[in-house]
Amino acid sequence: MDVLLDFGARFLHQLQSPTLAFLLGGILIAALGSRLTIPDSIYKFIVFMLLMKVGLKGGMAISEADLAAMLLPALIAVFVGCLIVVIGRYTLAMLPGIRTEDGIATAGLFGAVSGSTLAAGMVVLENDGIAYEPWAAALYPFMDIPALVLAIVLASVYLKKKDGSGEKVQIWPIVKESLQGSALSALLLGIALGLFTNPGKVVDTFYEPLFRGLLSVLMLIMGIEAYARLNELRRVAHWFAVYAALMPLVHGLIAFGLGYIAHVLVGFSPGGVVLLAIIAGSSSDISGPPTLRAGIPTANPSSYIGASTSIGTPVAIAIGIPLYIGLAQVVFGS
Incomplete structure (x- = not known):
């Protein structure tokens, strides 16, 4: 009983963090009818800045990392991303009233990774003084790319079987499209620059000081967008909301459970386990939607984007982050 009370107290404490407050504040002002809007160009710039910083720090960390220690968490990230898509394909996509391609697209979006949720999780961990491997953020593409590619492949196979064309699905164009997406391009560029150059000064003097402020604006935007998408979600099957x-x-x-195995086998830190869980619990808000629009054009964007933005992201940030931190404090000790 004491353990549950302790966990509950820690969970409530996490809900009071500034990062989560901006998300909830955005939802609140939108619900009250505020006309506040932030231009899409500013949103894209903020996401670029955040992912570049994450990539630069991750690349710098990888260059100094024990690659043997990183291998297992990276493989787990690939496995979890693919597993999420497979679970969605054989649960949501098979429910009554759900078009199969809509269900697969939704599973692909939830298997992919949200850059904003990743950034929020990193800030919360740092605010709480919870250490994690600096390269843990670089697990993002290991989960994101396989999930998106697998979702598009599964949807393509289903649709080709449905129309009886028998045409083979080309994998490489799907992979190429994913890699060329704006979010993954920024992240992978940052990783490459951090890995092969010495960007420490520009990170410390430019990216680092702006990071938390830009993240707070992004969370406000996400909150406003989440409330706006509720109307879209009401027009599709209720199963998407449950999912x-x-x-x-x-x-x-x-992901937390598999991360714990990595902790036991290769010493993956508790903070790294939490970050892996945060990544897995997120749903792509930047790289996923345009990639899935192009890869599964018959899927209804209101289904997968509405489910992700209006419910999935707030749940991942407001509930998921404090949940995994509280669980880690119970499992690993304070």
């Missing part, structure tokens, strides 16, 4: 509310936590807990 978006429950599965981010299921995905995160699966």
